[in-house]
Each structure stands twice: as structure tokens, then as C-alpha cells.
Amino acid sequence: MRLPAVLSQLIAELAKFPAIGHKSAQKLAFASLDNNQQIAKNLSNLFASAIENLSYCLTCFALIENKYCAICEDKTRDRSRLCVVEDTQSIFLIEDSKAFNGLYHVLGGVISPIKGILPENLNINSLLSRLKDLDLEEIIIATNPNIEGDATAYYLSQQLQTSFDDLKVTKLSEGIPNEGYIEYADSLTLNDAFTKRTKIS
Numbered sequence: 001m002r003l004p005a006v007l008s009q010l011i012a013e014l015a016k017f018p019a020i021g022h023k024s025a026q027k028l029a030f031a032s033l034d035n036n037q038q039i040a041k042n043l044s045n046l047f048a049s050a051i052e053n054l055s056y057c058l059t060c061f062a063l064i065e066n067k068y069c070a071i072c073e074d075k076t077r078d079r080s081r082l083c084v085v086e087d088t089q090s091i092f093l094i095e096d097s098k099a100f101n102g103l104y105h106v107l108g109g110v111i112s113p114i115k116g117i118l119p120e121n122l123n124i125n126s127l128l129s130r131l132k133d134l135d136l137e138e139i140i141i142a143t144n145p146n147i148e149g150d151a152t153a154y155y156l157s158q159q160l161q162t163s164f165d166d167l168k169v170t171k172l173s174e175g176i177p178n179e180g181y182i183e184y185a186d187s188l189t190l191n192d193a194f195t196k197r198t199k200i201s
């Protein structure tokens with residue numbers, strides 16, 4: 001028996017999620033549609049609502065419900081430090097670890113020529129122009145410590161050092177385990193990686 005075309009399309013889309021292979025995608029599709037379709041209906045409504053109600057902070061590009069995020073609006077945050085992350089999820093993880101009380105900037109991904117993602121596709125120019133209005137002492141590049149994340153951090157540090165002479169540019173220590181993804185590190189490990197951060201030379 002062949003899979004209905006719409007199910008094949010759904011499985012192909014689900015398989016695009018990180019760490020979801022074809023088999024897991026098939027399992028998710030059947031689990032949400034076979035026997036009881038309430039999960040699929042709920043998901044469909046929630047995705048539609050999320051797409052309609054969420055947008056990006058106009059300053060830091062975090063995914064939020066308003067024009068500006070709570071962190072950019074919070075005048076008690078340390079405005080001498082800014083942490084660059086790949087995605088909004090990283091902000092929540094770093095906030096949970098209580099390692100950092102400064103500002104953030106979300107790149108919206110990492111440089112990946114294979115996937116067609118070039119520096120101009122990321123929020124890098126907006127970061128460089130944002131920095132002109134901030135009086136920063138340090139910028140911490142907290143991309144995931146894997147090949148693409150490291151390459152992006154290196155590119156970014158070169159750009160920053162060319163444009164901003166006195167700015168200290170650091171990255172997290174090498175302590176993030178498990179395939180080099182921040183999302184797999186627990187709060188303690190993340191806190192440690194922040195505390196022991198090193199200067200990018």
C-alpha cells in the first residue's frame with residue numbers, strides 16, 4: 001500500500017526538523033493523525049496562531065510577541081556586554097543558566113555555504129550598526145561550538161575586530177559536550193562555559 005501523497009509531503013516536511021529522521025517524521029505524522037486527529041487539529045491551530053502572533057524584536061531579533069523584547073527594554077541589564085546567539089532558543093537556555101545579564105543579538109542561523117546561507121542572510125549588518133549606538137566593553141559569541149558555529153564565530157570576530165578596535169571579543173569555553181550544541185548542555189555546564197570564556201585572538 002502506498003502512502004497517501006499528502007502524508008508523504010507531511011513526512012518530508014517533518015523530516016526537515018533538526019535531529020528528526022524519516023522514520024521519526026513518519027511516526028509523528030501517524031501519531032498525530034491516525035485514530036485521533038485532535039493532536040493534528042491542535043497543532044495546526046497553534047502553528048497558525050504562532051505565525052500570526054509572533055514576530056522578531058526590532059532590536060535583537062529574538063522571536064517574541066511584541067515589537068521589542070523584555071531584555072532589550074530592561075534598563076537594569078548590563079549594557080556593556082552583548083551575547084551573540086544563533087537562535088532565540090539559545091537566549092532562553094542562557095537565561096536559565098543565570099550566567100549572563102547583558103544584551104543579546106540573534107543571528108538567525110549560521111554561515112553554511114552548502115545550505116546557501118551566507119553572511120548577508122544573517123543579522124550581521126544589523127549587529128554592526130547596532131554596535132555603533134552601544135558603549136560595549138565585551139561581545140561574547142555564543143554560537144554552537146561545532147564546525148558551522150565555529151566558522152561563523154571566526155568570521156564575526158574578524159568583522160568586529162576590523163570595525164571596533166577596543167572591543168573585547170570572546171567565545172564560550174570548550175566545555176560544551178554532546179555534539180557541540182548549546183541546547184544539550186545543562187545549566188551548570190553552560191554557566192561554566194560562560195565563566196571560563198576565552199578571548200578570540
Ligand SMILES: [Zn+2]
Pocket residue numbers: 057058059060061062068069070071072073
Ligand atoms: Zn530584543
